[in-house]
Amino acid sequence: xxxxxxxxxxxxxxxxxxxxxxxxxxxxxxxxNDEGGIRGFATRFFGPVETAVYTIVTPVRNVVSSIGTWGxxxxxxxxxxxxxxxxxGELATTDFDRNRLLELDKLxxxxxxxxxxVVPARIVAxxxxxxxxxxxxxxxxxxxxxxxxxxxxxxxGLVGRVLSVAPSTxxxxxxxxxxxxVGGRVESSLQIGFVSGLGKESELSFQLRDxxxxxxxxxxxxxFGVKGGVYPPGIPIGTITAVKGTPGQLTRYAAVVxxxxxxxxxxxxxxxxxxxxxxxxxxxxxxxxPSPAVTPTPAPSASPGGTSSSSPSPTSSGP
Amino acid sequence: xxxxxxxLAGVLLLTALMLELVVVARWSLPGATPDLLLVVxxxxxxxxxxxxxxxxxxxxxxxxxxxxxxxxIVGLNALLYCVAGFLIGRxxxxxxxxxxxxxxxxxxxxxxxxxxxxxxxxxxxDDRVAWSEVVGLALTGALYALVxxxxxxxxxxxLVRRTEPDHLLLR
Numbered sequence: 001x002x003x004x005x006x007x008x009x010x011x012x013x014x015x016x017x018x019x020x021x022x023x024x025x026x027x028x029x030x031x032x033n034d035e036g037g038i039r040g041f042a043t044r045f046f047g048p049v050e051t052a053v054y055t056i057v058t059p060v061r062n063v064v065s066s067i068g069t070w071g072x073x074x075x076x077x078x079x080x081x082x083x084x085x086x087x088x089g090e091l092a093t094t095d096f097d098r099n100r101l102l103e104l105d106k107l108x109x110x111x112x113x114x115x116x117x118v119v120p121a122r123i124v125a126x127x128x129x130x131x132x133x134x135x136x137x138x139x140x141x142x143x144x145x146x147x148x149x150x151x152x153x154x155x156x157g158l159v160g161r162v163l164s165v166a167p168s169t170x171x172x173x174x175x176x177x178x179x180x181x182v183g184g185r186v187e188s189s190l191q192i193g194f195v196s197g198l199g200k201e202s203e204l205s206f207q208l209r210d211x212x213x214x215x216x217x218x219x220x221x222x223x224f225g226v227k228g229g230v231y232p233p234g235i236p237i238g239t240i241t242a243v244k245g246t247p248g249q250l251t252r253y254a255a256v257v258x259x260x261x262x263x264x265x266x267x268x269x270x271x272x273x274x275x276x277x278x279x280x281x282x283x284x285x286x287x288x289x290p291s292p293a294v295t296p297t298p299a300p301s302a303s304p305g306g307t308s309s310s311s312p313s314p315t316s317s318g319p
Numbered sequence: 320x321x322x323x324x325x326x327l328a329g330v331l332l333l334t335a336l337m338l339e340l341v342v343v344a345r346w347s348l349p350g351a352t353p354d355l356l357l358v359v360x361x362x363x364x365x366x367x368x369x370x371x372x373x374x375x376x377x378x379x380x381x382x383x384x385x386x387x388x389x390x391x392i393v394g395l396n397a398l399l400y401c402v403a404g405f406l407i408g409r410x411x412x413x414x415x416x417x418x419x420x421x422x423x424x425x426x427x428x429x430x431x432x433x434x435x436x437x438x439x440x441x442x443x444x445d446d447r448v449a450w451s452e453v454v455g456l457a458l459t460g461a462l463y464a465l466v467x468x469x470x471x472x473x474x475x476x477x478l479v480r481r482t483e484p485d486h487l488l489l490r
Contacts, residue, residue, distance in 0.1 A: 007368075007370050010370050010373060010374070011369065011370075011373045011405045014373050014374065014377045014401050015402070017377070017397075018380070018394050018397040018401055020394070021381070021397060022392055022394035022398065023394075024393075025392050025393040026392065026443060026444070038393060039389065039393055042382075042385035042386060046382075047387055050337060050387065057341060124341060125340040125341050125344070125388060126340065127340070127388045127389060127390065128339065128340070128344055128351070128352035128383075129344075129352045130352065130354075130460060131389065131390065131391050131436075131447075132391075132440070132445070132447035132448050132449060132452075133390035133391060133447055135387075135388035135389070135390045137340075137387040137388040166387070169387060171387050171388040173390070177447065178447040178449065199447055199449050199452070263347035
């Protein structure tokens with residue numbers, strides 16, 4: 001009987017503690033900034049542990065590298081092969097490392113094209129699906145120059161923004177998350193609107209500011225880049241696949257497939273300083289079909305984030 | 320010996336959570352993310368009773384709430400896993416703790432956590448809860464919990480018994 005009572009008392013205490021935590025969290029109106037409080041404190045411990053586990057586990061993973069877009073560029077392949085041979089001399093290069101090298105190169109090319117300065121980081125942890133939140137942990141933090149609300153990109157396009165930062169890790173809110181909103185602009189035009197996540201892996205919703213705007217499936221979106229806003233301008237977001245509603249209807253919106261596949265993310269770049277001028281559509285890869293396209297502006301040799309590439313080569317974008 | 324019991328439980332919970340977030344979540348399996356944390360809590364509750372179940376559930380749930388990249392309400396998972404651990408421990412204490420019990424309770428606990436987690440989250444103002452997805456998440460979550468429980472619960476029980484040759488235990 002005593003044992004029974006002791007059990008119930010302990011359970012009651014724990015329950016009360018949990019409810020107290022919930023109430024405290026709800027009262028805390030500082031929604032986006034988890035630096036303070038118990039989560040911020042815990043991040044300083046769990047972040048490095050997650051990074052350590054990732055580093056231990058990564059060489060064990062057997063990843064099929066997808067070279068995909070490089071088939072037509074023979075000199076690029078031999079260039080990469082020479083670099084790989086060099087790497088092989090230094091350490092055992094796995095397919096995984098080669099894939100990562102390609103991802104890094106793509107990322108740096110986008111950075112060069114758009115004149116963004118990026119800090120590369122790896123995704124070490126992903127939030128569980130039953131939490132409904134699309135968030136990931138990066139292994140870079142304030143020590144690497146990451147700040148709150150910076151945009152996160154890959155070589156394919158926009159990934160999300162930094163939700164909270166710790167000294168050595170940071171949390172990123174993906175664009176597909178239900179609470180994510182990005183200002184977007186239709187390629188080659190001045191049509192702007194809001195791109196919202198729906199909590200779905202491969203669909204975003206684009207709501208135009210002008211309900212009479214002429215948009216159609218196949219149009220591509222880039223970030224609009226409000227002055228003083230979160231996202232730098234010109235980062236590719238996705239492609240419109242369907243337009244719902246008739247022109248003039250206030251509820252008119254477009255379904256957008258993001259360029260970045262959230263389930264295939266590994267190496268990303270955090271934009272720590274954006275270009276002084278709007279790169280407009282120059283970061284988007286050229287269209288495969290002939291159309292009056294915007295000529296990509298060649299990046300000057302002193303570009304902070306670029307490598308040997310002087311202008312964006314054709315790479316196929318996402319889905 | 321008491322300290323060892325807590326240390327072991329803590330290490331198990333931490334390992335389960337880290338593997339879940341760093342390795343399992345990355346597989347992007349359809350539906351829910353397989354809940355390693357829950358099956359460890361189930362294992363501890365089945366072999367050690369309601370107090371350990373509630374404690375492990377609370378600790379594990381809290382870890383899940385605060386470890387990056389968590390973005391939900393802090394304390395919600397602590398609440399859910401604590402209740403699950405307590406109930407499972409209670410049932411295991413009063414009846415015969417068999418494999419069937421462990422598997423059934425893991426499946427039911429996972430469904431309960433997903434459904435009540437969505438319900439409470441939605442009630443408390445979490446904007447992300449999508450009710451259209453809850454059924455899919457609960458079903459896939461239950462399936463993964465079944466598979467994981469059959470693998471992990473025996474391991475947890477074996478580990479606990481190995482480190483604690485407690486003559487009162489003998490389950």
